Amino acid sequence: NAGVTQTPKFRVLKTGQSMTLLCAQDMNHEYMYWYRQDPGMGLRLIHYSVGEGTTAKGEVPDGYNVSRLKKQNFLLGLESAAPSQTSVYFCASSYFTAQTYEQYFGPGTRLTVT
Amino acid sequence: SQQGEEDPQALSIQEGENATMNCSYKTSINNLQWYRQNSGRGLVHLILIRSNEREKHSGRLRVTLDTSKKSSSLLITASRAADTASYFCATEDNYGQNFVFGPGTRLSVLP
Numbered sequence: 001n002a003g004v005t006q007t008p009k010f011r012v013l014k015t016g017q018s019m020t021l022l023c024a025q026d027m028n029h030e031y032m033y034w035y036r037q038d039p040g041m042g043l044r045l046i047h048y049s050v051g052e053g054t055t056a057k058g059e060v061p062d063g064y065n066v067s068r069l070k071k072q073n074f075l076l077g078l079e080s081a082a083p084s085q086t087s088v089y090f091c092a093s094s095y096f097t098a099q100t101y102e103q104y105f106g107p108g109t110r111l112t113v114t
Numbered sequence: 115s116q117q118g119e120e121d122p123q124a125l126s127i128q129e130g131e132n133a134t135m136n137c138s139y140k141t142s143i144n145n146l147q148w149y150r151q152n153s154g155r156g157l158v159h160l161i162l163i164r165s166n167e168r169e170k171h172s173g174r175l176r177v178t179l180d181t182s183k184k185s186s187s188l189l190i191t192a193s194r195a196a197d198t199a200s201y202f203c204a205t206e207d208n209y210g211q212n213f214v215f216g217p218g219t220r221l222s223v224l225p
Contacts, residue, residue: 042215058212090156105156
């Protein structure tokens, strides 16, 4: 099993450009999450999904959109990138609610917005 | 909605020594989890302790939970250079809906 994979690993955007980050998991997990991690800070939840076709906002959702069209994939979109969105983005999945089950993390995507 | 806060922010020890890091949280929880992050990598789950448990072991890891003090500790015994990483505690947020990570403790184990 590949676990949780993220594409791409690195990306540089100019302000105002758009992009989509792809997360894929092969563990048949119901729950998927997108976090961002900034220097000296813990992970902050952007959006999450409790199942195919459903998404919900996390702690810092502004400027991002997500979609979960297939159970194994969770996409994070930036419609108009801003320098404040420079960060490392992590995707995670869990069998059921993270309150009860461990989360499995992808390797991260390092995004720089200039 | 910061819940967990690790202490200390950074810790440097010699190989073979024990490392202790603490986590404090603000509201009632169902469980608390500890994760490790090696530099440039994703987080890896270490251990989960439920609110009705006081202590849990996994290999060289020992986690305690004191719900009356709203705190947890992670002890790594006989540390190795490979234990060098950041360690995060994670708890439910104030609404019991989302999962919240603290800022982490950066552990350096010197050979």
